[in-house]
Amino acid sequence: xxxxxxxxxxxxxxxxxxxxxxxxxxxxxxxxxxxxxxxxxxxxxxxxxxxxxxxxxxxxxxxxxxxxxxxxxxxxxxxxxxxxxxxxxxxxxxxxxxxxxxxxxxxxxxxxxxxxxxxxxxxxxxxxxxxxxxxxxxxxxxxxxxxxxxxxxxxxxxxxxxxxxxxxxxxxxxxxxxxxxxxxxxxxxxxxxxxxxxxxxxxxxxxxxxxxxxxxxxxxxxxxxxxxxxxxxxxxxxxxxxxxxxxxxxxxxxxxxxxxxxxxxxxxxxxxxxxxxxxxxxxxxxxxxxxxxxxxxxxxxxxxxxxxxxxxxxxxxxxxxxxxxxxxxxxxxxxxxxxxxxxxxxxxxxxxxxxxxxxxxxxxxxxxxxxxxxxxxxxxxxxxxxxxxxxxxxxxxxxxxxxxxxxxxxxxxxxxxxxxxxxxxxxxxxxxxxxxxxxxxxxxxxxxxxxxxxxxxxxxxxxxxxxxxxxxxxxxxxxxxxxxxxxxxxxxxxxxxxxxxxxxxxxxxxxxxxxxxxxxxxx
Amino acid sequence: xxxxxxxxxxxxxxxxxxxxxxxxxxxxxxxxxxxxxxxxxxxxxxxxxxxxxxxxxxxxxxxxxxxxxxxxxxxxxxxxxxxxxxxxxxxxxxxxxxxxxxxxxxxxxxxxxxxxxxxxxxxxxxxxxxxxxxxxxxxxxxxxxxxxxxxxxxxxxxxxxxxxxxxxxxxxxxxxxxxxxxxxxxxxxxxxxxxxxxxxxxxxxxxxxxxxxxxxxxxxxx
Numbered sequence: 001x002x003x004x005x006x007x008x009x010x011x012x013x014x015x016x017x018x019x020x021x022x023x024x025x026x027x028x029x030x031x032x033x034x035x036x037x038x039x040x041x042x043x044x045x046x047x048x049x050x051x052x053x054x055x056x057x058x059x060x061x062x063x064x065x066x067x068x069x070x071x072x073x074x075x076x077x078x079x080x081x082x083x084x085x086x087x088x089x090x091x092x093x094x095x096x097x098x099x100x101x102x103x104x105x106x107x108x109x110x111x112x113x114x115x116x117x118x119x120x121x122x123x124x125x126x127x128x129x130x131x132x133x134x135x136x137x138x139x140x141x142x143x144x145x146x147x148x149x150x151x152x153x154x155x156x157x158x159x160x161x162x163x164x165x166x167x168x169x170x171x172x173x174x175x176x177x178x179x180x181x182x183x184x185x186x187x188x189x190x191x192x193x194x195x196x197x198x199x200x201x202x203x204x205x206x207x208x209x210x211x212x213x214x215x216x217x218x219x220x221x222x223x224x225x226x227x228x229x230x231x232x233x234x235x236x237x238x239x240x241x242x243x244x245x246x247x248x249x250x251x252x253x254x255x256x257x258x259x260x261x262x263x264x265x266x267x268x269x270x271x272x273x274x275x276x277x278x279x280x281x282x283x284x285x286x287x288x289x290x291x292x293x294x295x296x297x298x299x300x301x302x303x304x305x306x307x308x309x310x311x312x313x314x315x316x317x318x319x320x321x322x323x324x325x326x327x328x329x330x331x332x333x334x335x336x337x338x339x340x341x342x343x344x345x346x347x348x349x350x351x352x353x354x355x356x357x358x359x360x361x362x363x364x365x366x367x368x369x370x371x372x373x374x375x376x377x378x379x380x381x382x383x384x385x386x387x388x389x390x391x392x393x394x395x396x397x398x399x400x401x402x403x404x405x406x407x408x409x410x411x412x413x414x415x416x417x418x419x420x421x422x423x424x425x426x427x428x429x430x431x432x433x434x435x436x437x438x439x440x441x442x443x444x445x446x447x448x449x450x451x452x453x454x455x456x457x458x459x460x461x462x463x464x465x466x467x468x469x470x471x472x473x474x475x476x477x478x479x480x481x482x483x484x485x486x487x488x489x490x491x492x493x494x495x496x497x498x499x500x501x502x503x504x505x506x507x508x509x510x511x512x513x514x515x516x517x518x519x520x521x522x523x
Numbered sequence: 524x525x526x527x528x529x530x531x532x533x534x535x536x537x538x539x540x541x542x543x544x545x546x547x548x549x550x551x552x553x554x555x556x557x558x559x560x561x562x563x564x565x566x567x568x569x570x571x572x573x574x575x576x577x578x579x580x581x582x583x584x585x586x587x588x589x590x591x592x593x594x595x596x597x598x599x600x601x602x603x604x605x606x607x608x609x610x611x612x613x614x615x616x617x618x619x620x621x622x623x624x625x626x627x628x629x630x631x632x633x634x635x636x637x638x639x640x641x642x643x644x645x646x647x648x649x650x651x652x653x654x655x656x657x658x659x660x661x662x663x664x665x666x667x668x669x670x671x672x673x674x675x676x677x678x679x680x681x682x683x684x685x686x687x688x689x690x691x692x693x694x695x696x697x698x699x700x701x702x703x704x705x706x707x708x709x710x711x712x713x714x715x716x717x718x719x720x721x722x723x724x725x726x727x728x729x730x731x732x733x734x735x736x737x738x739x740x741x742x743x744x745x
Contacts (some may be wrong), residue, residue, distance in 0.1 A: 286727060286728075287728075290727065290728065290731070304613060304614065307611075307613055308584075308611050308612055308613070311611030311612075311631070311632055311633060312536055312539065312611050312632070313538075314633055315536075315539055315611060315631075315632035315633040316536060316538035316539040316542070318633055319538075319539055319542035319543050319546065319636070320538065320542050322542065322546055322636050323542035323545050323546060326545075326546060326549060327545065327549075333545075336541075337542070340537075340538045340541075340542075343538065344538050
């Protein structure tokens with residue numbers, strides 16, 4: 001099985017957490033030592049059977065809830081190890097519920113101390129073995145895993161046979177020589193010390209592994225703290241056993257309850273996290289679907305538009321060839337057909353170029369290769385191009401005061417050149433012959449603004465957003481659609497957006513339009 | 524009146540219209556009575572009334588409007604004249620609407636010349652270019668589109684005046700807090716209105732609601 005182990009970010013936070021968990025364990029161990037040294041003058045309260053039963057039931061349910069959350073929600077995300085931890089929690093939960101709550105309830109009698117100590121031994125050993133497998137730094141060999149399950153299972157089975165069927169209470173070696181444990185060390189036999197050291201040893205090993213995993217960001221913080229408290233509880237229980245159903249509430253019980261609380265709170269936090277992640281996922285999935293729908297619609301629109309735009313010139317060429325074959329003997333017809341065909345082929349060529357440019361620009365890996373570029377060369381290239389445009393438009397270039405000759409801007413020379421050529425071309429196309437075109441460079445808030453102004457008819461207000469859309473064409477003052485494919489300004493805007501800027505237009509009907517964008521100054 | 528079929532050509536694409544006129548003019552039984560590149564020009568020819576028109580060959584995508592409007596005018600003022608649409612569009616709904624408006628035939632611009640000439644002759648002779656099935660299908664398409672549009676309009680008119688105000692405010696780019704300040708209501712109430720708007724319009728997000736509203740004229744965007 002593939003282990004999904006992802007390092008968590010925030011190593012500093014992780015380091016602090018480990019220090020905190022370590023300090024907590026030292027505190028718990030010191031508390032146990034104090035208990036030992038004061039011979040029982042630590043915390044202990046005599047409680048009623050009912051209260052003890054409730055505590056056992058609550059502890060059991062909290063552990064089983066934790067097992068459910070780990071088993072159901074964390075396995076996929078945090079890997080197979082969570083199954084072992086969930087198994088450990090389940091065994092602990094079942095132990096409290098069956099031996100601590102149900103058995104005394106059914107038998108209507110507090111359990112024998114000796115039997116309780118055996119019960120605690122088998123459940124704790126089983127659970128600690130499962131925790132150790134789940135937290136071990138490396139993936140343990142299969143035979144060890146089998147052994148770690150087989151031995152506790154044999155213990156559980158042996159316990160059931162011995163105590164439930166062959167009256168083991170009478171002949172099994174005693175773990176305690178007294179009926180009730182009122183202070184540490186009192187009445188515990190050597191066999192107890194030997195047996196109880198097994199789950200404690202396993203828990204300590206599991207805790208060390210938990211630190212190791214948490215240090216590498218492979219274990220959640222609340223699980224580390226839970227292991228600290230659980231091991232602390234076993235340590236306290238070792239010195240002053242908290243047998244199931246025992247009516248003395250000891251420090252081991254308090255730590256056991258704290259462990260149950262930690263598991264419950266941690267599990268709820270996990271559930272909340274899973275729920276919010278799920279909600280975020282649903283939102284992003286919806287958004288993705290919406291975008292895909294939009295994209296599909298755009299693609300369909302685009303294909304229809306391209307087919308339409310291709311259809312015009314192709315139909316014209318068809319009619320022209322028919323005209324040529326029918327009236328080709330006439331020089332006038334020949335000349336007309338040749339000229340018109342050339343202009344149609346030019347239109348087709350422009351369409352293909354624009355569609356290609358659109359495809360490039362919309363490709364995911366489209367990049368603007370901006371580099372420091374002398375502003376003067378950008379402007380002079382544009383000016384040279386403007387002078388070649390038809391319509392005898394005088395080109396006035398303004399280099400605002402404050403811009404030095406060596407001023408450089410961040411720009412992709414080819415792309416920004418394409419934008420300027422497009423803007424100048426539009427300016428020439430939509431102005432009457434002889435109307436001047438202005439090309440300006442102006443410093444503005446640490447950037448340089450480049451503008452192309454025409455003295456054409458201006459743009460109608462309702463067309464101001466449409467002209468920047470794909471295949472969006474404006475209308476002239478008489479409401480007639482202006483000629484062109486409607487990709488130029490769309491492409492220009494995309495290129496300028498790639499320069500962290502925006503292509504904007506200001507227009508006054510009857511007076512003209514100013515298209516402009518700004519570029520970052522290169523120092 | 525001569526015995527030739529009088530044809531009116533309405534198409535803004537001169538490179539298409541002029542060779543077509545040239546070729547139609549070569550046919551002994553056809554005469555291009557007039558040609559124009561705009562809706563306004565076509566309407567002027569109709570209004571002047573000096574020109575006989577047997578068949579009008581009309582493009583839909585005209586610079587100052589749609590050829591669809593001209594077909595309506597032609598069928599109203601000269602019911603005996605026929606309209607043949609020659610278009611590069613593949614928009615099924617638009618083509619269906621031209622049939623509903625009274626176009627007797629619909630052909631693609633790149634159709635063979637013989638087919639166009641044959642179409643003009645058949646229409647003049649009172650023949651059909653569209654099968655009964657095609658006409659019925661086109662009318663069904665138009666009705667379906669209208670119903671869809673009516674459903675949308677009904678959804679919009681089901682909004683309360685308060686919800687319309689909230690939608691307008693969203694269109695103006697206002698956030699929940701700004702909307703609540705403008706309309707003197709709580710932010711929670713704004714959200715309740717938004718939820719109700721989304722549910723009534725059957726959309727999943729504010730953006731979709733906005734697109735829906737703009738498309739159907741429920742809000743203004745200045």
